[in-house]
Amino acid sequence: MNQIKRDLRFNRFYYQPAICPQDKIGTDVQTTLIENLSNEIFYMIFDYLDGCHVYHAFLNLNERFQQLIKSSCCLLKIRFHALSKKKHMNKSKQFIVLNKQQIFSIHMWLPSRTDQLCAEFTINSTFSRLESLVLGGMPSDQIMSLLIELPCLPRLFSLSIHDIKDHLKDLTDIYQMVFTLPLLKYFKYTTNDVDTSTSLLSATHKQFSTIEHMVMRHCCTFEQLSSIISYTPQLRRLDFSDTYNIALSYETILPLPLPNLTYLRIRVHHLLFDEFETFIRAMNSKLKVLCVCADYKDSSYLDSDQWEELIIKYLPKLKKFSLETYVHLGRSLNPSPYIEEPIQFNSSFWIERQMIVNTRIEDGLIMYSIQPLKKRWYEDTQDKIINSSVKHSQSNQVILHINDMFYKDNYEVLIEMIHYVLSVSLFYHVEIPYDRIFIGLLIQILDILPQLISLKLLSLSFNKPRKLSSKEIDILSSRKNTSQIKYVYLEKMIKIEDIDFLMKLCPSMVYLRIDYAYKNNVESFVRNILKKIDYKLNEDLRVLCFHIPTADNEMIKKFENMIDSEKLLVNYTIQRDGENIYLQWK
Template sequence: MEQKSQITSSINSISSLHIVTCFEDLANELFCEIFEYFDYISSYEIFFNLNQRFRNLFINSPHPIKINFSSLSKSIFESSYENIILPYQHKIQLLYLSNPFIIDFFLLSNSLIQNFINLQTFLIKDIESKYLENLLNDLLLLPNLSTLVIICKHHYVSNRSNLYKQVFRLSALKYCKLSLNPYKVFECVSREGADRIPPCVETNKFSPLTHLIIEDTIVLYELSALLSYVPQLRHLSINQLCTSSNVQPNICPIVSQQLTHVSLHLGNVYFDVFELLIKNILHQVQVLHISTPADQTYLNANRWESLILLYMPYLQIFDIDYHVYTSRVDGEIYRNLIDQFESSFWIEQQWFFAYHMKVMGDYCQIYFYSTNPYKKRQFTLDLELIKTTTRSTKQIQMNSVHHLKIEDENCTINCINYFPNVTQLTFKECLLQEKNYISPNILNRIFPLKQITELNIFLCNSYFKDFIQLITSLPNIHKLCLHRSKFQKDFHLSKQVENFHNKIKDVTIVIRCAFEDMKFLVNFFPQLQHLTISMTKGCFVEIIQYLLSKNNEKTPYLNSIWLKSFDLSLSEKIMAVLQSEKIRHVDSMSNSSHDIRLWCETILPSTNNNCTVEYDGHLLEEDQVIERKGKLYKVEDCALQRAYNACGMYLLQMVSIACDVIQNEKHKVPSKRRVRKSLRRKLLTESCCETLCTVAEMIRYCPSH
């Protein structure tokens, strides 16, 4: 939004100096700002071939290039590689890879990444472990690489200690996030003595890292060794810190004066061991976030007070997250322990807490956490709030939460928290069933509905009409996961659905259902680009045959399909379907015998240039414009649509408005959108000033179109 405001301000300042009669009158500097507003590949596709001036702006632009290769069709990637990557590799500053086919292409190409000499930020997701060592060797040759994010597939990484040492050798690295073995169990780690991270012995080979995030399991005896490589480290986050069942906890004291921000998920590290960790390593910490095991000592307020006063003199923020299942009788013991956190010490520090409990027969679930500040990115609504230690009765603002899980209807209705920054929403159990259905009005009281971009629905058996209502209330969803969820047979709403629009582009379906039901469900997402289907048995062959048919215009933008957990006997049938001449071109990749990824060409909806529309006794041809009650209308895709005269300085504003509020206008746009090749060859002023533009035409200049 700030960038858009800057562009608008620049337009206003230019227009105050002289009259701008067409879009091309804007200064080159302003166009460069506009290109920054779009994703680079999208802006290249939109503007490069408009005329020679735009082409020169791209060729001679001094601005660095930021490339995001996530959801692209094969043809667009090949075009981008030939026209952007190869000629401008020295200007690339950011590179993000997540498509497995594109990852393979980059990593199997002969030292391609070595040529990005000005690369500063490199992010790679779902890389296979076999590529890691060679990749890190290539990265050693990049003198400006300051940010690195590596997220490995769920494969076992055997040489993790060498990989860590390679990362620490990157000479300019300041920020690093590593996810090598995120699901590795404690026992497995403890047996790998040969793969421990050794202490740094070369005093001239320290890493310049200041931020390190490890989504991996680190054994306690490795921590001192790991910190010996990074003396300038200020922020440390470890997803799983554990003790070994075979080795006594041994925490070597280390001077780490710079380490002030620490976030730890303490797998099986009990309080006595954690106390040693604070005394020997973390005594300089100013901000502490911990998620603890079910050790009752972590709820001993007096021990915490003593530890903080004696060994944590600089602590400013204390954030604890404690979760335990226990007997209903012992639940009262926990209540008494938690009451101790209301003493003057905690109140003077302005550290407040909340206590939730849920009784389940003879057992209960207890959740105790900090509320001031609450710094977790995820929160679950499933336990009843018992009390808070704060004296305030105001609604608690949970600003750090980006992922909200809803598992209990009553907790949602009675929720006193507000989550202003939530973008990911998860429903669990049966909360979409009619008797438990939570209306959008209730949801809007606890988070802004329009902010949700990702929706996950688990273990629900609901009516399709309620699903439609939910999607309607969340207009900006881009990603949807339906996991073991079923819909009642109310698919008779299909006529209503045909006129329903959504922005969902990434869908995961983990449902066993008939082909017609799967077909109907997939057709519900006309902007679908990536589809994941996971089921042991079902209609794999039929749905692939349907989706990839050259005649299928229901999902024209679909470019990636991931088939997971299918019956091995279907593999040959699926491969036979892919060889058919009726199927568009597809590249396939098999990660295992039950797992196939497909990368396919997109198909544009068919055009109809010879249609006519009858109005007031006259036949109107395609592109013909008429005026009705003082408003302009244009025949677009065989329908009469509202048209706009967007000349000069108003053009950019009109396109921007169309991109931002297209959901409110989509009822005026036919479900089958045309994309005529001639449109992108014209000047923007010719498209929208001389011949007028409908909303459908304007949004072709949006990044997502």
């Protein structure tokens, strides 16, 4: 390490590192004591700690740490919080007064103590190393008082303002003050208020800001957005979230000249796709990343042909694209009037970009997402133990979040919702991150998803809320002829009967992965699973994966001795990849 990178964790992109000389340790010295760690390592550790805690914990340990703490290379973060004890607050204030030139980050969340704190110290040019400032929960008059002093700071690159206490409606003064900060690279404003606005006039050449990354989590019209970003010609990243309805017409979408913009994340409600397209055209930018989240009010958002045309014509440099749309069904399962055709992102354009459709069902909400294909859980082996190549047309996934409070043991609603999403897309992979899903419900779900290739479960329940019905038993008995599931992952095995059930539920499985989370003997855990394999019923099963955090080479030897002495497998191989142990046989 030749330099210390003092990362601002939320703003890594803009931080400019400070360079300090590296401590050298002789090559013949074995680093076994904390005292042998270099100064750079300690500086990296301090980045994760509150500066006041670091100061009082390390300053008086010994001469080395005293020099370390007082060094100009030691830059510290300070956090004030409304829940902080008075003693800690007093220590922090004392530390700030004595060490202004070593503070590079201040985070203030003080809705109840702002007046007292601001009266005792002022953020001014004496904070010569301050690079990041976060203000949260404070009254608007105190925010403005602080903003007035900020232009004198010689290194302020990042500013965030969250949840102003008195619910400021007009943000004009805030933005005007922010745009006067001479070195600012990152600005974020967040509020939950639904009726904020701005009345900024478009910028002149003498009013341009240095901001390159802006996050706007507040309501404004596109006309107001156009005025705001007219002040930021150097803008490269824009995260714009309009949480509520906006007044929009084609006439209000003004030209948005952003020649440097390469990243756009935008979330809007009640916006037609044609209007969104007009907005993209007006930007005339060189976007490389586009992330869109929109309420599902227009079927065109899920029209792959329209997106393909938009990207080819107006976003030729786009490298990354993702889309999320929502359907709010609640308990009423009336078909949406906006769904007209199946969701199909399967043309050569989308296949080349490895884009797939994922769906999540949760508490009456359906979220469709179009995103790049990611490595699946059964593709995590370095040596490609599993031959798991899947066609692009078989990549769509559904995730089922089951909430007992919502369904109240009436899972017919969930089954109907799955039927609902099947009308617009087929799914080949399912994940159910629900603790102890009732096996009867699981049987019903898999029965209406016969094309599934992979199944990932958290854990199983055999008798809650009831026993299996005769219909569910019949479905389970017929799985030998209907199941196509090859890859199965059980994160928490509660009892060995879980394995029996999965063998019957997924008789065509090739690969079974189980996470070990028990206190009992790990050899007994593996032995019991191997004994449960029915080689006649599960004739295709060839690989077992055990995720064991304590896995090492010695454990591999013990497994080999156990398998050989008890003749649990023949013609097998066993290998370890990190915390995963793979057993494979022919």
